[in-house]
Amino acid sequence: MQSIETYTLQNKSFTNKESITIYKEALNQLKCDSAYYCYELLDSGQNEHQELQFFLFESAEEGLLAVMPFLMREVLINGIKTQYYDVSSPWGYNGPFFRKDLSKEDRIGFWNAVDAWYCDHSVVSEFLRFNFFQNYIDYSGTAVHTLLNVKGNIRDWEAF
Template sequence: MKLTASEIKNDFDFDEYLKIVNSFDFVNPFYRIWAGNIDDVIDERLFYFTLKDEHNKTLMVMPFLFIKIPSVVDGVTYYDVKSPYGYSGPIFNDDVTDDVFISFWTLVDAWYKEHHVVSEFLRFSLNGNYKCYSGHLIPTLTNVKGEIVSEDLQWNNFKSKVRNNYRKGVSENLNIVFVQDASDQESIAVFHNIYIRTMQRINASIEYHYALSYFQNIIELSKNDFLLAIVYKDDVAISAELILISGDTLFSYLGGTLSEYFNLRPNDFLKIAVIQWARAHEYKYYILGGGRKDGDDLYHYKKTFFPKDPDEMYFTGRKITNHQIYQKLNVLLGTADSGENYFPSYRHGMK
């Protein structure tokens, strides 16, 4: 087997990456949409590993950011690796064996050693692509995952307040519109307006105040594996959600609700309408994600829609590939005794 690392420096390089990604049977759209702000990602040096067998067949692909550590140690410049934001880790087809995973991680670690990589932080997908991982696997966040079942059973499974909130939305004559046309710029702008107003209301970090062009780009990159759900009260759009689709599964990505319409319960109305849409289109699962931390109010709200379904754990991977330099960086940057669960710890002061 042979591992190669290719850098994405421009749109042509990204198109070559997409050709490889799209050759797999099922690809989570997160592997495409992190390029919504492609220039920002390229600035951090974006690469992807490709693993091929002796017949030149591509077995795995994994994007990663190759980031320079600003402090030089003993005259040597070092780097660390992290995955792009969102679900990531290696892409593979179902016929890939454990031996291939072991070979992949072994070759990746050898590449790290050769290229002065000190540490690695990976965000894995929910499909078990952390298999045979050579670092420390950390259960990071509980995700609410619901199975789409028969209408009667689904309705009975909802918590009673969800059913009541949906009835409230119906009584207020709420209406929902579904969009799967990437050229529908008006609907994308409507979604963006609700999203930005929500980010402002909750005082979200500026990094989450995405420009309209970001959503236009990721919807285009998703190759129609997306669904925009927009709830209206009369002619006013009051709640919206961007959903990404992978195989038989819907992923709730980003959304928002106008606070002046909270009393109409539009988000509950939206979630149940999406479930109805998913059932009609023969999808099997709807993943709502988790809270900001495990067990918080946001998690418990999402859980009311699927209280009887098992959750899905989101894992991150942490790996120190050069322990000696890792410790030297901690001392050099004054983070050796920070006492906080931040990885890599030497970047704690660079946040």
């Protein structure tokens, strides 16, 4: 069992080519081929009120364990900026993309690190659209099932 002290959670913004490259390399390392994590798609939701960012979650012993894109938004009350923030999934189904063989302890470590980061950065709410690969397992918040989705292989691309 791994202790939380061996984990690091990095937060990065997509503000330059270097951070975009780091994000794309992390997806490649985790063998993520889902279009919902593609930077070019995610970037379409950025504006003056919300900034596209991502987490990299690593272990000293095992290296990269997860990557999670998100939008960080200012909380406005009656049009006035507050000191608080909201986190939301970018368009599509994403949330964290975990390494395929990730242990329960590592998933819990991820959510503990994210929760601590939220507290340190005045994040008071979070809305995630989890992906179709059960990345909600061991989530530290309250997950509410709101949609039914169908997932499968397309057997006949011509007919599709």
